[in-house]
Every structure is written in C-alpha cells, then in structure tokens.
Amino acid sequence: MADAYDAFRAWFWNKKFWLPENRTWADLQRNNTPGSPFYPDLYDIYVILPLAFALFLARLVWERYMPLGLYHRHRCIIIGRFNGLNIERYFSGTAVVSRERL
Secondary structure, three states: OHHHHHHHHHHHOOHHHHOOOOOOHHHHOOOOOOOOOOOOOHHHHHHHHHHHHHHHHHHHHHHHHHHHHHHHHOOOOOOOOOOHHHHHHHHHHOOOOOOOOO
16 A cells, blocks of 8 residues: 555656756755745645634624624614525515515
8 A cells, every 4th residue: 555655646746747847856945045935835834724714703703793883883773684584585476576675
C-alpha cells in the first residue's frame, strides 16, 4: 500500500507538470533573506480560517440585528413574522399578482 501511495505522489507532484523549466521544488521553499520572493506556506491557512469564521459570524449578526435597527429608526410597524414559508404560500396561491395586492 505504501508503494502505491509513493507512486501516486511521484506521479501527482511531477515537477515537469507543475513547474516551469529551470525551477525545482527547492526554489519554492520559504527563504527569509531580504529581497527573496514570498511564497505562501501551508501553515498560513491557520490565520485565514479564524478570520473567515469571524467574518461569517459578523455577517450573521449584521443580518440578524441590522433590520431591527432600521425598523425602529424609521418607526415601522412589524406585524407578524414573514419567513420564506409564508411568502411562498402567498405567491403559490396566486398566479398573477395585481398591483393592489402588492
């Protein structure tokens, strides 16, 4: 099983396919000398995942509480709760919606 895995890795990461001529995998290693190019590392994802999770939570909070602030600011009266099921039930019962019903 290990031989099959090593053969697959050798085939998949073939430098002739992934890299241009005159380049090797050693050229892509991170080098901290000044003036050397920065290549991303696998461990850089540890910074991105918590940031993406924080932005997702901020979006959920924004979408949940922002409309309430706008309703109260403009003194709108909220009658009942409109979710997707109520709206779907309304529009599936009417084939053509007149301007008066809107």
